[in-house]
Amino acid sequence: MQKKVYQTDSDGLYLYESIANELAMTPGRFNVPFGAYEDAPAAPKAGKWPRRVGGAWVMVEDYRTTPLWVVETGAPYSLGAEHDGVAGKVSYPGWGKLPAWLTAVEPPRSVGDATAEV
Structure with missing residues (x-):
């Protein structure tokens, strides 16, 4: 069994959707990668990007592609x-x-x- 997880970088910025696999020896538990979360971030609006802060997603200003x-x-x-x-x-x-x-x-x-x- 697999479930979707949401990967972040070292700053907590959302990177991509990924998959966590169920642990063979512990049914119902999943191998969630470091820096990934089970709850999905909100879709970003123009000029904003999801960032994980503590136990929640927040939207931060995003100028990474802006001169x-x-x-x-x-x-x-x-x-x-x-x-x-x-x-x-x-x-x-x-x-x-x-x-x-x-x-x-x-x-x-x-x-x-x-x-x-x-």
Whole structure:
């Protein structure tokens, strides 16, 4: 016998649906993989993603596929990169509340900017 389980990563973010197999020597008990849960997360809405916190699923902001920029400099930001700003060294994994030092709004490019697209 098998049952559906819902796998998370090390941060508790939902990854995928999987299968747990019944234990041969203990009928009615299942070999649920580490980091997997028997209750399904809610379907994510735009800009949100399910995360397991304690005994429940919560929706967190999800910027993992959204281009981000450093507010102070207007430079593009790579998720997880260390930024040395006013508050010291900081980084952002792409999920959870967007820190004040980052923005999802592309800054305007100056006319003389060599990186501006033509």
